[in-house]
Amino acid sequence: MRLYEAPPLPPFSEEKCTNELDRILKSSPKVAILLKGIQTLNKDALRRGITCRPCMGTNQETRMGYYDARYKRVVLCCDHLRSKKEIEDTLVHELTHAFDSLRKGKFKSICHLIACGEIRASALGQCETIEDPYKKKQCIWTDAVRSTEIHCGTEQAEKVVKEVFENCVHDETPFK
Numbered sequence: 001m002r003l004y005e006a007p008p009l010p011p012f013s014e015e016k017c018t019n020e021l022d023r024i025l026k027s028s029p030k031v032a033i034l035l036k037g038i039q040t041l042n043k044d045a046l047r048r049g050i051t052c053r054p055c056m057g058t059n060q061e062t063r064m065g066y067y068d069a070r071y072k073r074v075v076l077c078c079d080h081l082r083s084k085k086e087i088e089d090t091l092v093h094e095l096t097h098a099f100d101s102l103r104k105g106k107f108k109s110i111c112h113l114i115a116c117g118e119i120r121a122s123a124l125g126q127c128e129t130i131e132d133p134y135k136k137k138q139c140i141w142t143d144a145v146r147s148t149e150i151h152c153g154t155e156q157a158e159k160v161v162k163e164v165f166e167n168c169v170h171d172e173t174p175f176k
């Protein structure tokens with residue numbers, strides 16, 4: 001016998017991603033709260049808006065999305081997104097980065113700042129709906145280390161994520 005395996009979902013086209021994004025922008029309470037928070041701090045932070053586009057072949061091709069502070073926009077990598085939930089989770093993650101880029105905070109180093117932002121973005125974004133507390137912590141921890149090590153190296157990333165974890169994971173601004 002041969003076990004049936006459902007094929008993985010195909011990635012979204014730019015058009016399908018944009019249509020889902022429109023729906024999420026109109027209906028997601030989390031996205032609305034983040035956008036309002038960003039607007040309150042600085043109306044310019046998302047001057048170029050939120051767009052879906054393919055990232056393969058660019059220097060962002062390992063990502064599902066990113067906030068571009070220089071160009072003031074969020075990009076969703078449609079060729080790495082396969083469901084409405086992935087789009088919404090990624091959008092919440094990147095909007096958290098946009099929001100954090102406008103906040104003032106004191107950190108020991110740039111790596112501490114990056115680690116804290118990644119912990120928050122993962123806790124509020126793609127890891128938020130995991131119910132099991134242990135698995136949820138694993139999700140946040142792993143994703144934060146992976147994103148921080150790009151800038152700070154693995155050893156330093158593990159160390160600073162550990163140092164800031166408790167404080168940052170409980171910081172749910174602008175939700176609470």
Ligand SMILES: [Zn+2]
Pocket residue numbers: 093097117118121147
């Ligand atoms: Zn991130």
